[in-house]
Amino acid sequence: MQPESIVQEMPSPAAAPAMAETVLTVDNVSKSFGDNHVLRNFSLALRRGENVVVLGKSGSGKSVLIKCIIGLLLPDAGRITVLGQDVATLDHAAMDRLRAKVGFLFQSNALYDSMTVRDNLLFPLRRHWLAHGPAEEEALVHQALDDVGLAHTAELLPAELSGGMRKRIALARTLILRPDIILYDEPTTGLDPVTAREIDHLIREVQQKYRTSALIISHDMNCVRLVADRVVLLVDGRCYAEGTYEELAGNADPKVHEFFA
Ligand SMILES: Nc1ncnc2c1ncn2[C@@H]1O[C@H](COP(=O)(O)OP(=O)(O)OP(=O)(O)O)[C@@H](O)[C@H]1O
Numbered sequence: 673m674q675p676e677s678i679v680q681e682m683p684s685p686a687a688a689p690a691m692a693e694t695v696l697t698v699d700n701v702s703k704s705f706g707d708n709h710v711l712r713n714f715s716l717a718l719r720r721g722e723n724v725v726v727l728g729k730s731g732s733g734k735s736v737l738i739k740c741i742i743g744l745l746l747p748d749a750g751r752i753t754v755l756g757q758d759v760a761t762l763d764h765a766a767m768d769r770l771r772a773k774v775g776f777l778f779q780s781n782a783l784y785d786s787m788t789v790r791d792n793l794l795f796p797l798r799r800h801w802l803a804h805g806p807a808e809e810e811a812l813v814h815q816a817l818d819d820v821g822l823a824h825t826a827e828l829l830p831a832e833l834s835g836g837m838r839k840r841i842a843l844a845r846t847l848i849l850r851p852d853i854i855l856y857d858e859p860t861t862g863l864d865p866v867t868a869r870e871i872d873h874l875i876r877e878v879q880q881k882y883r884t885s886a887l888i889i890s891h892d893m894n895c896v897r898l899v900a901d902r903v904v905l906l907v908d909g910r911c912y913a914e915g916t917y918e919e920l921a922g923n924a925d926p927k928v929h930e931f932f933a
Pocket residue numbers: 705708710728729730731732733734735736737
């Protein structure tokens with residue numbers, strides 16, 4: 673019989689004082705839809721400056737997990753803490769303030785097609801009242817575009833950009849708010865292999881430049897290998913295994929091995 677999980681009991685953030693500050697904890701979260709028990713006592717911790725990839729098969733609950741983290745779904749049990757705040761206790765205004773510190777890179781990029789790149793970047797800035805006047809806005813737009821290597825694209829429309837460029841602009845729109853945490857939903861899906869690797873490197877550059885923490889959902893094993901400091905395997909609703917890419921790649925457990933075969 674297969675074990676339910678090969679992970680040791682997750683250490684609570686308080687029990688890991690030697691590690692960097694924990695910026696996000698998912699603590700024994702369960703979420704079901706009727707008889708479909710998607711998350712079952714799932715736990716993970718994300719530390720400052722760390723990239724954690726959640727790896728799971730299609731339908732394993734990765735999107736449900738992200739939705740619980742950003743407060744779009746309410747867990748049936750367990751607790752999610754983001755930057756020290758219990759997500760379940762936040763009212764709309766507090767959740768909105770928290771979302772300014774947690775960037776979310778949608779798989780679809782979710783750019784506004786009718787707006788220029790500049791206006792796409794200004795949108796979150798103005799929504800969260802984070803810039804003071806046109807000169808500061810312009811400087812922030814320029815810095816964010818420079819960070820993703822697309823300083824010359826401010827006047828272009830999303831339709832005038834390649835898929836990889838749109839992904840970079842979506843990341844710039846996230847970066848402009850200087851988030852503490854970035855949640856990446858399948859960041860390389862739909863991109864050709866060369867462009868996908870460029871995005872992987874950009875994810876690493878952002879991590880190193882701004883010391884952001886990132887939770888990344890990905891099926892792309894090259895992406896996982898390149899961006900993950902730690903990989904969490906979501907199997908049967910649980911954290912089945914966790915470790916570095918190399919540790920898990922060398923794990924002989926069949927449920928772990930099939931991801932790396
Ligand atoms: N709002 C909802 N109502 C009912 N069931 C849902 C809802 N959202 C998700 N589910 C179910 O939860 C399960 C996990 O879905 P989820 O989208 O999280 O999977 P995933 O791991 O992100 O898959 P993929 O990699 O294919 O995107 C699926 O069985 C799905 O049908």
